[in-house]
Amino acid sequence: MLIRKRSEIPSSEITPEKTYIDRRKFIGATLAGVGAVAVGRTRLPSLLAAEGDSGVGFPADDELTPYELITSYNNFYEFGTSKEDPARNAQEFVTRPWTVRVEGEVSRPADYDLDDLLRPHTPEERIYRLRCVEGWSAVIPWLGIPLRDIIERLQPTSNARFVEFTTLLDPEQMPGQRRRVLNWPYVEGLRMDEAMHPLTLIAVGLYGRELPNQNGAPLRLVVPWKYGFKSGKSIVKIRFRRNMPLTSWADAAPREYGFYANVNPEVDHPRWSQARERRLGKFLRIRTQMFNGYGEEVAHLYNGMDLRRWF
Ligand code: MTE
Numbered sequence: 201m202l203i204r205k206r207s208e209i210p211s212s213e214i215t216p217e218k219t220y221i222d223r224r225k226f227i228g229a230t231l232a233g234v235g236a237v238a239v240g241r242t243r244l245p246s247l248l249a250a251e252g253d254s255g256v257g258f259p260a261d262d263e264l265t266p267y268e269l270i271t272s273y274n275n276f277y278e279f280g281t282s283k284e285d286p287a288r289n290a291q292e293f294v295t296r297p298w299t300v301r302v303e304g305e306v307s308r309p310a311d312y313d314l315d316d317l318l319r320p321h322t323p324e325e326r327i328y329r330l331r332c333v334e335g336w337s338a339v340i341p342w343l344g345i346p347l348r349d350i351i352e353r354l355q356p357t358s359n360a361r362f363v364e365f366t367t368l369l370d371p372e373q374m375p376g377q378r379r380r381v382l383n384w385p386y387v388e389g390l391r392m393d394e395a396m397h398p399l400t401l402i403a404v405g406l407y408g409r410e411l412p413n414q415n416g417a418p419l420r421l422v423v424p425w426k427y428g429f430k431s432g433k434s435i436v437k438i439r440f441r442r443n444m445p446l447t448s449w450a451d452a453a454p455r456e457y458g459f460y461a462n463v464n465p466e467v468d469h470p471r472w473s474q475a476r477e478r479r480l481g482k483f484l485r486i487r488t489q490m491f492n493g494y495g496e497e498v499a500h501l502y503n504g505m506d507l508r509r510w511f
Contacts, residue, residue: 264327265338267407269480274414275332276433277381278367278374285376286414293373295418295434304364304440307355314418320353321345323404328424330431331463331492335485337477342422343405348396356392360440364389365421365432382448388421388432389445389459393501399424399494402435425494427461458511462502463492467511 276286279293298314323343331337351363369385371377377384394400401422404411411417416433423430429449439445449457456470465475465488476485491498502510 262327262329262339263479264341265480270338270340270406271412271414273336273480275334275428276376276414276416278376278384278386278434279414280376281381287412289375290413293413293417293434295413298418298436300419300435301437302354302439303437305357305360305442306440307357308353317350318345318402318404318419321349325408326401328399328401328422329492330422330424330428331477331488332428333457333461333469333474335472335474335477336480337488338480341407342401342403343408343411344401344403344422346398347400347402347421348398350402351395354438354440356440359442361392362389362441362444363392363395364437364439364441364445365435366437366439367432368434368436383451385436386432386448387445387451388430389441389447390421390423390430391444391501394423397498397501399497425463425491425498427463429457430461460502460507460510462498462507462511463488464490464507464511466490467508 272287273283274286275283276290279286279289296314299311300314300317301311302317303309323345325341325343327339327341329337329339356363365388367386368374369377371384390400401424403416403420403422404418406412406415411420416431419435420433421431421435444459447457447459449461450459463474468474475488477488478485489495
C-alpha cells in the first residue's frame with residue numbers, strides 16, 4: 201500500500217535530490233551498523249490528493265529539506281534547549297554499543313543489543329513530513345524500519361494497550377539533563393494501534409546516512425501524523441503497558457501538550473495558533489494539514505473521539 205517503485209514516483213516528488221544523490225555517491229559505504237539500505241520509496245501519503253489543489257497549502261512537490269538544515273536546527277533538550285545546541289553538544293555522544301531494554305506486557309522481554317534488535321530487518325527509505333509544535337516543519341528522507349515489524353517479533357501480550365519509549369538518562373553525556381527543564385528521562389508513548397500502524401517508523405538514518413546524534417542516534421521514533429515531540433530520540437527502553445504512559449510534555453505542561461498530539465490546525469496551542477507552519481529554509485508560511493496530510497491513512501484510528509478533548 202505504501203511502497204511504490206521508483207519508476208512510479210512522479211518527478212515532482214524527487215526533484216530536489218541532486219545534492220542528496222551526489223552526496224550519496226560521495227559518502228559511499230559509511231552506513232556501517234545500519235545494514236543494507238533498500239531504496240524502496242514511499243510516496244508522501246495523501247500528497248497526491250493535494251496536487252493541483254492550491255487550496256491545500258502544500259507545494260505540489262513537497263521539496264526535501266536540505267540535510268544541513270535537518271541536522272543543524274534541532275530539538276533535543278538533553279543537549280540544550282536552543283536549536284543549535286544539539287548539533288554542537290551531541291558530537292561526542294557514544295551510540296555504540298547500544299542496548300534497548302524491552303519489558304512489560306511482552307512475551308520476549310530482554311536487553312537487546314541494538315544490532316540484534318534490528319538485524320533481521322532492512323532499513324527502507326521513506327520521505328515524511330515532520331511538523332513541530334512550535335510551527336516549523338521539514339520534509340525528511342528517513343531510513344527506518346516499521347515499528348510494527350519489530351513489535352511483531354517481540355510478541356506483546358493481549359494486555360498491551362500502549363507502548364512507552366524512554367530516552368537514555370546520562371547527564372554525563374547529556375549536559376541538558378543537568379538542568380531540570382523536563383522530568384528526565386524523556387518519555388513518549390503510543391497507543392498500540394498507533395504503534396502498529398504501517399506509517400510508524402523506527403528511524404536509524406536519514407538522507408541515506410546513519411542518523412546524526414542530534415537527530416536521535418542510534419534509533420528514534422518517527423510518527424509523521426503527530427507533532428514532532430512524539431518522536432522520542434535515542435531510545436533505550438520499550439515498555440508494553442496496560443495503561444497510558446505519562447509522557448514528558450504532558451507531564452511538564454498538561455494543558456499545552458496531550459498524549460495524542462495529532463497534528464490539528466483546528467486546535468490551537470493555548471499560546472499560539474497551529475493553523476500554519478514554516479518549512480525550514482523557506483520564507484513563506486503554509487497551511488498545516490489535518491494529521492499533517494496523512495489523514496487518509498490514519499483518521500480512522502480516531503473515529504468517534506473528540507479531537508479537541510483528546511489533543
Ligand atoms: N526526543 C528527546 N529525547 N528529547 C527531545 O527534546 N524533542 C522532540 C523530538 N524528540 C526531543 C525528542 C521534538 S519537540 C521534536 S520537534 C523532534 O524531536 C525534533 O526532531 P529533529 O531534531 O530530528 O528535527
